[in-house]
Amino acid sequence: MKTMKISIFRTSAALLLSVIFVSACAGAKDIQRTFSWKFNVNRDANVAMVNYDCNLTIHTWDKAETEFRMTVDAETKSEEDTKTLENYLQGLTFSNSPSSVTFNNTFWESRNTIMNKTTMKLKNGKTVNLVSMKISSELWIPSTCRFDLNSKYSQITMDDLSGPLTLDLYNDNLIGGNLFSDAEISDKYSTMEFSNTKNIRANIYSSKLNAGNSGNINIVSKYSRVNIKSCKTLTVNAYNDKYNIPQTEDVTFTAKYSDLVTENSGNLKADMYEGTITMENAGNVEIESKYALYMLSNAGKCSVSSSYNDKLTSRKLTSLKVVQSKYSNFRIDIIDESVKDLDSYNDTFTISETGNAFTGLTLTGKYTKTTLTLPAALSYHFKSVVKYPDFNINESAMKHISKIVDGSDVKWDAIKGNGSEGIPVIEVNGYSMSLTINEK
Amino acid sequence: MSRKLEEYLIKERNRLDTDSPDEEAIWEKIEREMLTRKRKPALRVTGTGWIRIRNIAATVIILFSLGYITKDIIYTISARKQITLSSIDSNLERREEQYKTQVNYRIHEVKAMPVRDEAIISELYNELSRLDTIYRQSMNDLKVLGPSDRIINTIFDTYEQRIQLLELIILEKNKIANHENNENINL
Numbered sequence: 001m002k003t004m005k006i007s008i009f010r011t012s013a014a015l016l017l018s019v020i021f022v023s024a025c026a027g028a029k030d031i032q033r034t035f036s037w038k039f040n041v042n043r044d045a046n047v048a049m050v051n052y053d054c055n056l057t058i059h060t061w062d063k064a065e066t067e068f069r070m071t072v073d074a075e076t077k078s079e080e081d082t083k084t085l086e087n088y089l090q091g092l093t094f095s096n097s098p099s100s101v102t103f104n105n106t107f108w109e110s111r112n113t114i115m116n117k118t119t120m121k122l123k124n125g126k127t128v129n130l131v132s133m134k135i136s137s138e139l140w141i142p143s144t145c146r147f148d149l150n151s152k153y154s155q156i157t158m159d160d161l162s163g164p165l166t167l168d169l170y171n172d173n174l175i176g177g178n179l180f181s182d183a184e185i186s187d188k189y190s191t192m193e194f195s196n197t198k199n200i201r202a203n204i205y206s207s208k209l210n211a212g213n214s215g216n217i218n219i220v221s222k223y224s225r226v227n228i229k230s231c232k233t234l235t236v237n238a239y240n241d242k243y244n245i246p247q248t249e250d251v252t253f254t255a256k257y258s259d260l261v262t263e264n265s266g267n268l269k270a271d272m273y274e275g276t277i278t279m280e281n282a283g284n285v286e287i288e289s290k291y292a293l294y295m296l297s298n299a300g301k302c303s304v305s306s307s308y309n310d311k312l313t314s315r316k317l318t319s320l321k322v323v324q325s326k327y328s329n330f331r332i333d334i335i336d337e338s339v340k341d342l343d344s345y346n347d348t349f350t351i352s353e354t355g356n357a358f359t360g361l362t363l364t365g366k367y368t369k370t371t372l373t374l375p376a377a378l379s380y381h382f383k384s385v386v387k388y389p390d391f392n393i394n395e396s397a398m399k400h401i402s403k404i405v406d407g408s409d410v411k412w413d414a415i416k417g418n419g420s421e422g423i424p425v426i427e428v429n430g431y432s433m434s435l436t437i438n439e440k
Numbered sequence: 441m442s443r444k445l446e447e448y449l450i451k452e453r454n455r456l457d458t459d460s461p462d463e464e465a466i467w468e469k470i471e472r473e474m475l476t477r478k479r480k481p482a483l484r485v486t487g488t489g490w491i492r493i494r495n496i497a498a499t500v501i502i503l504f505s506l507g508y509i510t511k512d513i514i515y516t517i518s519a520r521k522q523i524t525l526s527s528i529d530s531n532l533e534r535r536e537e538q539y540k541t542q543v544n545y546r547i548h549e550v551k552a553m554p555v556r557d558e559a560i561i562s563e564l565y566n567e568l569s570r571l572d573t574i575y576r577q578s579m580n581d582l583k584v585l586g587p588s589d590r591i592i593n594t595i596f597d598t599y600e601q602r603i604q605l606l607e608l609i610i611l612e613k614n615k616i617a618n619h620e621n622n623e624n625i626n627l
Contacts, residue, residue: 053585053588110584111584111585112583112584113583113584113585113586114523116586116587118586153581153585153588153590153591171590171591171594188574189590189594189597206597206601222567223601239567240604256560256563257608273560291615327622346622
């Protein structure tokens with residue numbers, strides 16, 4: 001009796017397992033098919049492409065037509081699913097007119113993948129179960145069309161494009177050719193690479209943007225890296241970014257926690273918080289800054305409206321004018337014309353050499369230390385009204401016009417060398433100011 | 441005790457054996473019982489077989505139903521459940537745990553510092569919450585697309601950015617403290 005019971009149980013279990021196995025395996029079928037759509041359009045038509053999780057190749061041609069080919073390689077769970085999907089894709093239509101076409105390869109309403117098995121609800125309400133699915137697309141567009149690409153999680157390659165381009169990307173990898181018209185880019189987490197481009201306006205987040213010679217660049221960026229061979233004007237609003245553009249025209253760099261490196265630039269306007277600007281050659285420089293580092297090898301006139309805890313080093317500057325500064329460090333190898341700080345607090349100025357056009361140094365402030373090296377033969381006019389001064393200058397070489405010492409207050413007016421009109425003026429005013437003048 | 445009883449029965453046998461059995465009545469009873477027994481077994485054998493078959497069928501149906509119900513429940517729960525990196529790969533789980541440890545370490549560090557109500561620090565906290573949104577979005581995308589390197593990289597990227605932002609918060613808080621020190625020294 002017991003043996004019979006075991007036998008019945010075993011038979012039932014085997015039957016049950018067989019039913020489960022057969023139902024799991026039976027009916028699986030592959031779809032490997034390319035679907036294509038072709039429309040006649042104007043050469044300057046608006047062509048839009050919505051792309052999702054699909055490798056896309058965009059070709060441009062001289063024809064007044066567009067063609068979209070979508071290759072689907074899928075394995076479904078049943079014959080019925082295969083038919084449903086194939087029929088649906090065959091009947092897929094895209095809105096089109098001679099002036100605009102929109103292609104969209106997101107043909108599902110919703111998709112859910114669990115344990116590598118996908119359940120897809122199509123836009124006609126039917127549901128298909130997929131074991132696997134890979135889609136790749138190819139798109140042919142007129143080279144002069146206005147092209148809009150919206151894409152997510154895809155690998156994209158694109159030919160040269162003459163018409164304007166709009167990109168809205170998320171986590172893509174785009175390799176593009178030359179862009180002969182302007183481009184507008186909005187992106188998160190993508191890598192974009194172009195050959196030469198015209199003007200680019202971009203809003204990028206955690207992106208990598210690489211380009212060759214470009215037009216005007218206007219970028220709002222966060223956590224991104226931008227490498228462009230050269231550009232015309234560069235306008236940047238950056239947060240935690242790194243920019244490397246060897247050749248630029250004028251630069252406006254508004255940034256936090258960001259770095260900019262250039263070799264040859266036009267004028268620079270920087271509004272910085274915690275970051276570094278490195279320029280080999282620059283025009284005139286305007287700075288408003290906090291906790292930033294500037295390394296300007298050769299620059300023109302440098303005007304600092306506000307500086308807090310910054311460091312500016314330069315091999316050669318035409319002039320340096322500071323309106324307000326605190327805890328900052330200015331180190332200049334050669335100053336051509338002048339140095340001026342109207343409100344300095346606990347700063348350090350080190351000027352190692354002056355040029356032939358040197359007109360003087362004027363500092364007003366508190367607790368500021370200055371070291372100035374002048375040619376031994378240079379005549380200059382020295383003026384000072386300081387409480388608690390700390391001057392280290394060769395008094396013996398000076399002709400005193402007046403020197404009034406009243407306790408800690410010192411008012412001093414003297415001339416070194418020949419006191420002719422137009423000689424440089426060294427003027428230090430304020431409280432606890434320190435000045436060392438070296439001669440060489 | 442049993443020996444005493446035996447001795448008692450031997451001694452008192454003659455006195456106790458007074459009644460004789462009614463043999464006729466006994467045979468009648470036996471005959472009646474045999475008739476009843478003959479009918480019952482025939483019925484019981486057929487019934488048990490049917491019951492067994494019925495039971496097996498019921499078990500199979502119940503198992504099938506339970507299977508379908510369980511499958512349905514598991515599927516619904518899985519569909520609702522947020523996919524995690526640990527459900528994809530144990531290496532990913534380990535990597536995520538390492539990031540989480542680093543993030544938590546810095547969060548403790550930030551919490552140990554005095555609260556600063558500075559615009560720059562608020563901005564950093566806003567950036568942190570924006571990263572939470574991106575993290576949730578990536579997890580949803582993982583549910584749609586399944587395991588995808590791009591999505592997984594984005595998820596780890598959000599951890600790296602979190603660490604970087606927390607370090608900036610620490611840096612900013614230190615800066616404010618240093619600034620206050622500097623100002624006090626100069627006063």
